Amino acid sequence: MKSFIKRAAALAGATVVTMSLAANVLARESYDPYSYDRWGDAVSSQAGYVAEEFIDGQLINGLYEKVESMEGFDYDEEEWKQKLSLKEPADLFISYEDYLYICDKGNNRIIATDLDFNMVRYLDTFYLDGQETTLNAPQGVFVDPYNDHELYVCDTENSRVLRCDKEGNVLQVFTKPTSEIYSQDLTYKPEKVVVDKAGNVYVVVGSVTKGAVMYDRSGEFLGFFGANRVEATAEIIMNAFWNKIATEEQQARSVRATAIGFDNFDIDDMGFIYTVTQSSDVDTDTVKKVNPEGVNILSTLNPEDVTFGDHSPAYWSIYTKQSALVDIDIGPNGELNILDFNHGRVFQYDKLANLMFVIGGSGNQLGTFLSATAIESHDDMIYVLDSRKNGITTFRRSDFGEIVTNATNLYNEGYYNESYQPWREVVKRDGNYRRAYIGIGNALMQKEQYKEAMKYFKVAISRDRYNKAFEGWRDQILQKWLTPVVVCIIIIAIISAIIKALVKRGIIKLPKIQWPWKRRGA
Amino acid sequence: MLDLTQGQFVKHVVTHPFEGFEDLRWKKSGSMAIATVIVFILFIQQLAYNRLYGFQYYVSYDKVFNIIPYIFRSFGLFLLYVVCNWAMCTLFDGEGSLKNIYIVTAYSLIPYIAAYLIGTLLSHFLIKDEYVFIQVIEYIGLGWTVILFISAMKAVHQFSFIKTILLILLTLVAMVLCIFLLVLLLTLFQQVLIFIFTIYTELSYRLRV
Numbered sequence: 060m061k062s063f064i065k066r067a068a069a070l071a072g073a074t075v076v077t078m079s080l081a082a083n084v085l086a087r088e089s090y091d092p093y094s095y096d097r098w099g100d101a102v103s104s105q106a107g108y109v110a111e112e113f114i115d116g117q118l119i120n121g122l123y124e125k126v127e128s129m130e131g132f133d134y135d136e137e138e139w140k141q142k143l144s145l146k147e148p149a150d151l152f153i154s155y156e157d158y159l160y161i162c163d164k165g166n167n168r169i170i171a172t173d174l175d176f177n178m179v180r181y182l183d184t185f186y187l188d189g190q191e192t193t194l195n196a197p198q199g200v201f202v203d204p205y206n207d208h209e210l211y212v213c214d215t216e217n218s219r220v221l222r223c224d225k226e227g228n229v230l231q232v233f234t235k236p237t238s239e240i241y242s243q244d245l246t247y248k249p250e251k252v253v254v255d256k257a258g259n260v261y262v263v264v265g266s267v268t269k270g271a272v273m274y275d276r277s278g279e280f281l282g283f284f285g286a287n288r289v290e291a292t293a294e295i296i297m298n299a300f301w302n303k304i305a306t307e308e309q310q311a312r313s314v315r316a317t318a319i320g321f322d323n324f325d326i327d328d329m330g331f332i333y334t335v336t337q338s339s340d341v342d343t344d345t346v347k348k349v350n351p352e353g354v355n356i357l358s359t360l361n362p363e364d365v366t367f368g369d370h371s372p373a374y375w376s377i378y379t380k381q382s383a384l385v386d387i388d389i390g391p392n393g394e395l396n397i398l399d400f401n402h403g404r405v406f407q408y409d410k411l412a413n414l415m416f417v418i419g420g421s422g423n424q425l426g427t428f429l430s431a432t433a434i435e436s437h438d439d440m441i442y443v444l445d446s447r448k449n450g451i452t453t454f455r456r457s458d459f460g461e462i463v464t465n466a467t468n469l470y471n472e473g474y475y476n477e478s479y480q481p482w483r484e485v486v487k488r489d490g491n492y493r494r495a496y497i498g499i500g501n502a503l504m505q506k507e508q509y510k511e512a513m514k515y516f517k518v519a520i521s522r523d524r525y526n527k528a529f530e531g532w533r534d535q536i537l538q539k540w541l542t543p544v545v546v547c548i549i550i551i552a553i554i555s556a557i558i559k560a561l562v563k564r565g566i567i568k569l570p571k572i573q574w575p576w577k578r579r580g581a
Numbered sequence: 582m583l584d585l586t587q588g589q590f591v592k593h594v595v596t597h598p599f600e601g602f603e604d605l606r607w608k609k610s611g612s613m614a615i616a617t618v619i620v621f622i623l624f625i626q627q628l629a630y631n632r633l634y635g636f637q638y639y640v641s642y643d644k645v646f647n648i649i650p651y652i653f654r655s656f657g658l659f660l661l662y663v664v665c666n667w668a669m670c671t672l673f674d675g676e677g678s679l680k681n682i683y684i685v686t687a688y689s690l691i692p693y694i695a696a697y698l699i700g701t702l703l704s705h706f707l708i709k710d711e712y713v714f715i716q717v718i719e720y721i722g723l724g725w726t727v728i729l730f731i732s733a734m735k736a737v738h739q740f741s742f743i744k745t746i747l748l749i750l751l752t753l754v755a756m757v758l759c760i761f762l763l764v765l766l767l768t769l770f771q772q773v774l775i776f777i778f779t780i781y782t783e784l785s786y787r788l789r790v
Binding site for chain 2: 098100526533
């Protein structure tokens with residue numbers, strides 16, 4: 060992959076100068092940061108986030124002491140040794156009290172730490188109706204921000220979702236729905252859970268493709284939420300055509316097209332649920348922003364503008380694969396942080412789904428991943444959980460990232476003029492950053508400097524914006540020159556009419572001109 | 582009557598779609614040089630249309646540039662058409678010689694080239710909403726060329742209208758066949774070359790050992 064990016068970067072010949080400038084700064088990152096140009100080709104870019112630390116179980120303050128002081132602890136026993144660190148952690152969640160919840164799947168426990176990785180909570184035993192119960196390979200954790208920070212745990216292998224308080228007292232258990240809508244042949248392995256403001260609980264179940272299983276506050280099964288659409292491949296269209304003309308019997312025998320269920324989700328403050336679909340076989344609905352009615356809002360944007368993960372040229376090679384998006388997280392400004400399992404990359408998009416940064420890669424070094432499974436963000440930090448490296452990598456936003464974020468926020472709020480300076484700074488640091496040119500162009504357009512704006516939109520290769528700037532520029536030119544030109548034409552017409560009249564009356568005589576092309580030849 | 586220079590004849594032919602080419606044939610006029618210049622302008626037009634169109638309408642992928650497609654689309658297709666048409670017309674007792682076909686085909690392309698060049702020029706002055714003006718001009722040019730083209734084929738071979746249409750269709754089929762054979766030929770030659778090269782490598786290895 061790296062070699063590909065280098066090759067692609069070499070292609071962008073016009074920006075080589077800025078790249079070589081950037082190279083000095085990039086040197087310490089263990090991967091090549093890149094972004095995409097107008098054509099979807101990868102171009103070298105600045106790192107928006109810098110990998111800071113790798114936190115494994117040993118580095119969580121208090122975990123060692125806690126496990127050591129537990130009854131029956133024996134350092135020589137493998138099972139206890141594993142408990143000293145994380146084992147195949149599956150999920151990460153940052154609660155509104157700024158605690159980091161780690162779902163330690165291999166050790167069947169939930170660990171909560173503060174943001175400096177001091178352990179604040181250790182939950183391996185839960186109390187259900189006065190009896191002790193343990194987890195079995197839990198895969199998801201969620202803390203309800205609205206309701207007393209209640210903890211929701213997907214107890215996957217026990218086929219249940221637990222709602223419990225801070226001490227681990229189980230308040231409610233969500234199990235397999237008995238409704239007819241939920242086919243009883245299906246297993247119930249809850250993987251991820253979120254809760255909305257109204258207390259509705261959404262659970263991603265591996266075997267269900269119709270969307271998330273949705274319960275109301277009292278635990279009653281409401282139905283499925285936010286299913287993916289079926290991708291319109293040639294085969295599906297063909298089947299739809301045959302079904303149109305087939306009899307009912309034939310239709311019953313034909314294969315039903317089923318959409319692939321989404322694999323992970325997150326909820327933002329507004330109550331929108333963002334879903335990601337991991338499968339590399341589909342391109343539709345890999346990332347969705349679903350409103351409470353179950354409608355995907357991103358599908359109303361121009362589909363050409365909204366692509367997630369690596370663009371096709373990047374994986375059009377035997378060395379690379381199509382992105383497999385495993386987790387999504389919504390940042391403080393509505394940024395979408397999307398985690399790609401196949402290459403261990405984090406794609407950060409702004410709230411309008413424009414790519415901001417690509418962070419990370421696959422490998423063993425700091426900032427790269429073997430099996431990235433979960434992502435969370437807090438302020439200017441991004442936390443990525445790796446289930447094979449058994450730890451969390453923290454990224455902090457770089458100076459460059461700070462400027463871009465600032466500019467993007469101003470721009471998305473409509474403060475084009477205010478975003479002008481930050482965008483200029485971005486261009487100074489990374490000449491490949493296409494959105495900066497668009498930002499500068501829009502600011503210039505607001506100042507009615509259309510000619511300049513056209514220049515920037517041309518660099519950004521943004522046709523529609525160029526068209527608008529061009530229209531403005533043309534109007535300016537017309538306003539300036541239309542009157543003089545019309546006056547000139549009228550004057551010339553009058554003069555020529557006078558001359559003609561004079562010639563007609565024989566007062567003056569015009570010399571005869573022999574135009575070379577008017578010659579009549581043989 | 583109709584004592585026109587070669588240059589004037591071009592104008593006459595283009596502005597008189599129905600008798601222009603008959604006059605041209607009657608006067609045994611028409612110049613290879615002018616025809617070749619027209620095809621060259623066609624080549625320029627193809628380039629301009631793809632590379633110099635107004636930025637607000639069309640953005641060309643400018644990281645790579647290959648001139649071969651443009652040569653093929655202008656010179657290549659033109660010559661292919663002329664040769665195929667000539668080949669077909671011999672079967673149909675057409676009267677046109679290779680030279681005549683070459684000339685009239687080129688002449689009939691003039692409105693098309695002109696309209697698209699004007700369109701390319703206008704695209705630098707108009708915004709997207711006004712694209713319809715360019716489109717109208719381009720359609721008029723194209724339609725005019727089609728009329729001229731049929732009239733030219735009709736005149737040069739002295740065919741009836743139906744026979745002309747049939748000839749044009751058959752020419753198109755012949756062109757497709759030609760391209761197919763060319764591709765086949767190229768592939769086969771490639772195979773032969775690879776075969777020879779393999780023998781060469783084999784021998785050179787053996788000689789070394």
